[in-house]
Amino acid sequence: MSExxxxxxxxxxxxQDDLYxxxxxxxxxxxxxxLDRGFSPQEVLGQGLVAGMDIVGADFRDGVxxxxxxxxxxNAMKAGMELLRPLLVETGAPRVGKMVIGTVKADIHxxxxxxxxxxxxxxGFEVINIGINNDADAFLQAIREHGPDIIGMSALxxxxxxxxxxxxxxxxxxxxxxxxxxMIGGAPVTEAFSKAVGADxxxxxxxxxxxxxxxxxxxxxGEAVAA
Amino acid sequence: xxxxxxxLVVFQPSGRQGRVVSGTPLLAAARALGVDLDSIxxxxxxxxxxxxxxxxxxxxxxxxxxxxxHLSPVxxxxxxxxxxxxxxxxxGARLACAACVLGDVVITVPPExxxxxxxxxxxxxxxxxxxxPAVRQLYVEVEEHQLGERLGxxxxxxDALRREWGLEELRIDLPALRQLGPxxxxxxxxxxxxxxxxxxxxxxxxxxxxxxxGLAVDVGSxxxxxxxxxxxxxxxxxTEALINPQVTFGEDLMSRVSYAMMHDDGLAKMQQAVLAxxxxxxxMAAHAAGLxxxxxxxxxxxGNSVMHHILLGLDPIPLGGAPFTLATHAxxxxxxxxxxxxxxxxxxxxxxxxEAGHVGSDNVGVLIAEAPDQQDELMLVIDVGxxxxxxxxxxxxxxxxxxxxxxxxxxxxxSHGQRAAPGAIERVRIDKATGEPRFRVIGxxxxxxxxxxxxxxxxxxxxxxxIEVVAELFMAGILRPDGRFEPDWGARQxxxxxxRQxxxxxxRQxxxxxxRQxxxxxxxxxxxxxPGLLVSLSSRVSWDGQKGSYTLATAEQTATGRPILVTQxxxxxxxxxxxxxYAGCKLLMRRRGVTQVDKxxxxxxxxxxxxxxxxxxxxxxxxxxPDKVLAAGNAAGDGARIALLSTVRRxxxxxxxxxVDYVETAIDPHFQDEFVGALHxxxxxxxxxxxxxxGLLPERRADTGRARRRERRGG
Numbered sequence: 001m002s003e004x005x006x007x008x009x010x011x012x013x014x015x016q017d018d019l020y021x022x023x024x025x026x027x028x029x030x031x032x033x034x035l036d037r038g039f040s041p042q043e044v045l046g047q048g049l050v051a052g053m054d055i056v057g058a059d060f061r062d063g064v065x066x067x068x069x070x071x072x073x074x075n076a077m078k079a080g081m082e083l084l085r086p087l088l089v090e091t092g093a094p095r096v097g098k099m100v101i102g103t104v105k106a107d108i109h110x111x112x113x114x115x116x117x118x119x120x121x122x123x124g125f126e127v128i129n130i131g132i133n134n135d136a137d138a139f140l141q142a143i144r145e146h147g148p149d150i151i152g153m154s155a156l157x158x159x160x161x162x163x164x165x166x167x168x169x170x171x172x173x174x175x176x177x178x179x180x181x182x183m184i185g186g187a188p189v190t191e192a193f194s195k196a197v198g199a200d201x202x203x204x205x206x207x208x209x210x211x212x213x214x215x216x217x218x219x220x221x222g223e224a225v226a227a
Numbered sequence: 228x229x230x231x232x233x234x235l236v237v238f239q240p241s242g243r244q245g246r247v248v249s250g251t252p253l254l255a256a257a258r259a260l261g262v263d264l265d266s267i268x269x270x271x272x273x274x275x276x277x278x279x280x281x282x283x284x285x286x287x288x289x290x291x292x293x294x295x296x297h298l299s300p301v302x303x304x305x306x307x308x309x310x311x312x313x314x315x316x317x318x319g320a321r322l323a324c325a326a327c328v329l330g331d332v333v334i335t336v337p338p339e340x341x342x343x344x345x346x347x348x349x350x351x352x353x354x355x356x357x358x359x360p361a362v363r364q365l366y367v368e369v370e371e372h373q374l375g376e377r378l379g380x381x382x383x384x385x386d387a388l389r390r391e392w393g394l395e396e397l398r399i400d401l402p403a404l405r406q407l408g409p410x411x412x413x414x415x416x417x418x419x420x421x422x423x424x425x426x427x428x429x430x431x432x433x434x435x436x437x438x439x440x441g442l443a444v445d446v447g448s449x450x451x452x453x454x455x456x457x458x459x460x461x462x463x464x465x466t467e468a469l470i471n472p473q474v475t476f477g478e479d480l481m482s483r484v485s486y487a488m489m490h491d492d493g494l495a496k497m498q499q500a501v502l503a504x505x506x507x508x509x510x511m512a513a514h515a516a517g518l519x520x521x522x523x524x525x526x527x528x529x530g531n532s533v534m535h536h537i538l539l540g541l542d543p544i545p546l547g548g549a550p551f552t553l554a555t556h557a558x559x560x561x562x563x564x565x566x567x568x569x570x571x572x573x574x575x576x577x578x579x580x581x582e583a584g585h586v587g588s589d590n591v592g593v594l595i596a597e598a599p600d601q602q603d604e605l606m607l608v609i610d611v612g613x614x615x616x617x618x619x620x621x622x623x624x625x626x627x628x629x630x631x632x633x634x635x636x637x638x639x640x641x642s643h644g645q646r647a648a649p650g651a652i653e654r655v656r657i658d659k660a661t662g663e664p665r666f667r668v669i670g671x672x673x674x675x676x677x678x679x680x681x682x683x684x685x686x687x688x689x690x691x692x693x694i695e696v697v698a699e700l701f702m703a704g705i706l707r708p709d710g711r712f713e714p715d716w717g718a719r720q721x722x723x724x725x726x727r728q729x730x731x732x733x734x735r736q737x738x739x740x741x742x743r744q745x746x747x748x749x750x751x752x753x754x755x756x757x758p759g760l761l762v763s764l765s766s767r768v769s770w771d772g773q774k775g776s777y778t779l780a781t782a783e784q785t786a787t788g789r790p791i792l793v794t795q796x797x798x799x800x801x802x803x804x805x806x807x808x809y810a811g812c813k814l815l816m817r818r819r820g821v822t823q824v825d826k827x828x829x830x831x832x833x834x835x836x837x838x839x840x841x842x843x844x845x846x847x848x849x850x851x852x853p854d855k856v857l858a859a860g861n862a863a864g865d866g867a868r869i870a871l872l873s874t875v876r877r878x879x880x881x882x883x884x885x886x887v888d889y890v891e892t893a894i895d896p897h898f899q900d901e902f903v904g905a906l907h908x909x910x911x912x913x914x915x916x917x918x919x920x921x922g923l924l925p926e927r928r929a930d931t932g933r934a935r936r937r938e939r940r941g942g
Contacts, residue, residue, distance in 0.1 A: 064773050
């Protein structure tokens with residue numbers, strides 16, 4: 001099973017397999033091996049971790065995997081990221097995108113939101129998870145501090161989701177609404193609600209959230225190139 | 228004006244019809260016309276229970292031309308819903324909450340969309356109580372008024388009560404004072420006074436009068452149930468229940484709070500609705516006992532915090548979000564007439580104490596009835612509803628929490644789920660060798676395999692049926708511990724090689740080709756070859772892409788002519804619900820520093836119908852000796868009844884409620900781990916020695932949760 005006996009292609013497959021199976025130490029070992037072979041941190045991230053999490057995301061969407069399995073994979077990914085993160089910072093490599101995500105004011109339920117955050121990280125996004133019970137000021141402060149491309153808001157209760165509109169209004173008042181892509185989700189949230197409060201997208205689950213965010217970032221890059 | 232334009236809507240099979248203003252949603256039209264049409268989500272296009280069929284063509288009888296174009300077009304959220312539930316949607320079916328009337332239409336309400344009259348079996352169980360009601364009746368002989376004596380009727384009654392019964396410092400309620408003169412006259416100076424709480428005369432009757440009655444009510448978000456009791460004997464004279472009419476404003480508690488947030492008159496409307504229901508319930512119960520509503524002198528109410536607040540006209544909005552602030556925790560005594568309740572004019576209503584924003588007086592009722600705080604055994608008391616309330620403790624202390632199980636256990640969020648009503652599948656057994664099911668529906672004694680298919684008329688699966696079918700699928704190996712339909716099911720029992728190949732092919736075709744097939748014939752029927760046996764394996768597992776589903780009832784066995792399936796998404800929803808319940812139990816156990824409990828009590832109607840063993844197999848709650856898992860019936864209602872019969876227990880409960888240590892699960896650092904671990908059947912890591920001793924758990928496969936990827940790629 002030793003990584004150093006594998007061809008490069010098999011090493012990537014092994015890394016992806018271990019990630020899929022949520023095997024944390026094995027993912028760390030394979031990540032290290034890939035770096036030792038001289039692959040750049042971006043290559044290890046893209047061909048190993050992100051490619052592996054893509055498969056996890058697809059199987060989650062297709063009903064093959066469920067929350068526990070995805071969380072195990074996401075945890076294993078963290079082990080690899082711990083090795084890569086300092087190197088990525090060092091090389092100043094551009095990330096896929098940056099997201100600030102949080103549960104809105106008066107709502108304290110965060111498992112679904114945490115799952116989205118992990119899947120987004122798995123897709124190569126930099127995610128700033130600001131936790132539960134965030135009012136508009138908390139979101140604004142995180143936006144000022146981190147300069148994200150995407151804002152993610154979550155609510156589990158029918159009674160707390162209307163606050164999303166307050167936050168979107170605050171973004172408008174600050175004049176930054178158009179610079180940000182606002183995504184919302186949570187058990188009671190619907191497509192219609194998303195339109196009504198003026199969000200950019202509603203994501204039914206974590207896998208869909210990743211797809212939407214990736215599509216947005218590639219549109220945005222396309223526009224940037226065209227401009 | 229166009230806004231005044233009306234259209235004729237005819238609902239079948241009820242035949243109810245009427246003209247509605249153009250643009251009215253069908254669901255609103257159905258409600259206005261009194262049509263039996265279900266809805267759980269309150270019109271948010273998420274529950275799908277209100278699906279209806281629009282008829283196309285001329286209807287001479289009604290002199291109208293009905294067409295699907297006479298309804299507003301399908302919008303995005305409805306299309307979204309239908310797309311996700313295509314398997315259970317007949318072509319052309321609409322959600323009544325989304326479709327608005329734009330022209331004359333004839334609408335058919337299919338059987339599965341009819342709300343039915345629910346079967347509610349909330350009978351009072353016998354629990355010993357020492358009678359000490361808040362009201363008692365006292366017979367006294369009052370001195371006649373002498374000329375020149377400066378004493379009124381009330382002062383002379385006070386004298387008599389002081390002299391004969393030692394009661395000091397009494398006051399009299401105004402309606403009783405109005406009764407006093409005539410009563411003295413009719414009773415020839417002898418009267419029977421009804422005293423409340425030893426401080427107030429609330430009724431005066433001529434002569435020697437007997438009969439003193441009280442009502443104990445559990446106001447649930449779905450069901451309101453009451454016991455009418457004889458306060459002199461403690462006997463339950465009548466037990467009645469009805470649906471909480473607030474369901475019109477949203478099925479779950481948070482939708483009700485939301486309704487109050489969105490509508491200025493929302494609180495008032497919901498309060499009036501529940502008060503009207505209480506009046507109706509009191510009338511029904513009194514009638515059943517040969518009495519009248521005004522014969523009821525005392526009412527005790529328990530309910531969750533939101534029901535409690537709405538009933539009292541207290542703003543429920545703070546209960547809709549953290550930190551979930553209550554108007555008060557304390558018990559409340561007020562005159563029934565202040566709320567417009569039509570009981571005896573002097574009747575008092577006692578509202579039991581509340582524990583926390585999410586744990587109301589219904590749980591205090593459970594606390595009174597089960598009294599964990601008075602026992603040595605460490606008890607877990609689980610009241611399963613849309614929110615599960617959990618108590619853990621013994622005489623050394625009691626912890627409580629609320630866990631957001633959602634409505635899956637009640638049949639919502641389940642594609643063929645329904646409430647417990649005639650036609651609902653409530654019992655399921657699956658043959659482990661063949662995978663073939665047999666089931667029993669509510670309203671029939673015989674099992675499905677003892678009846679000709681066309682006599683069964685199954686309409687859906689109710690909560691207890693869902694627990695059983697998922698547990699049986701797991702025990703038969705058709706579902707894996709991680710909740711996925713076993714792709715190799717059948718292969719393990721039989722012809723492994725052939726089966727595996729077939730599977731691989733199916734998977735490779737994947738999304739594209741099998742997506743819409745979904746029929747049971749899309750996979751070959753496997754054959755099991757046990758030594759000396761040849762058993763046909765069930766063809767009931769079918770695949771829609773990667774998602775399996777199981778045909779529980781065939782088209783011939785249902786009322787709709789469409790099969791009843793258990794889908795992968797249904798199983799996922801059950802996993803989420805049971806994970807939340809188990810995690811709540813485990814968090815309390817963790818706080819208490821224990822890994823097992825002596826006894827598990829299942830409260831609530833749901834607890835009475837589920838099979839406790841199969842629920843444990845699924846991992847709804849931790850392992851426990853099976854004989855020590857008991858159903859307690861409607862413990863909240865029983866607690867209300869006990870509080871009605873005994874002011875001693877009532878006072879104890881107020882103290883106990885304050886002592887209960889409430890745990891906010893959502894912000895507990897261990898909740899996520901406990902929840903995730905509990906998503907597997909029965910659990911990812913916790914062991915169930917009692918179930919294993921009984922041989923009820925399928926053997927754990929070595930590859931579960933490991934090396935899936937390699938398995939997936941075929942080695």
